[in-house]
Amino acid sequence: xEQSSREKKRIDQLYWLGLNLSHYRKLRRMERDELAxxxxxxxSAIACIEATNITTNHKIKTILDLADALEIPPHLLFDFTKxxxxxxxxxx
Numbered sequence: 001x002e003q004s005s006r007e008k009k010r011i012d013q014l015y016w017l018g019l020n021l022s023h024y025r026k027l028r029r030m031e032r033d034e035l036a037x038x039x040x041x042x043x044s045a046i047a048c049i050e051a052t053n054i055t056t057n058h059k060i061k062t063i064l065d066l067a068d069a070l071e072i073p074p075h076l077l078f079d080f081t082k083x084x085x086x087x088x089x090x091x092x
Contacts (some may be wrong), residue, residue, distance in 0.1 A: 015052045016080040017063070022050045024070050024077070061068030 003011075025046075027036050032050075036043040041062050048054050049062075067074040 002067070013078075013080050014056070014058075017058070017077055018052045018054075020026045020077045020079060021066060025050075028070055030070075035066065035069055039065045041065050041069075047075055 010065070011029050023059055030038075035041070036046055039046075043064060045058075045079065046066070049058055049066075054081055063077060066073055
């Protein structure tokens with residue numbers, strides 16, 4: 001069964017969400033278990049989001065909790081511009 005353009009777009013967005021989360025976590029020099037402790041999000045949920053081959057939906061509250069723990073505005077995790085995110089510096 002062929003995927004619709006909407007499904008393909010959603011998979012692409014979840015892929016970049018995972019890459020962005022991993023990028024900002026590493027930029028903060030945090031391990032997944034540290035982020036889990038600081039955010040209250042399970043280690044397995046973080047691993048699932050960062051795994052770019054897993055394209056399941058994630059609760060918005062989880063994403064907001066992770067952004068808070070990383071001390072970044074949530075919109076940075078939703079920057080799907082394919083690579084432009086990684087050249088930006090974090091304030092703080």
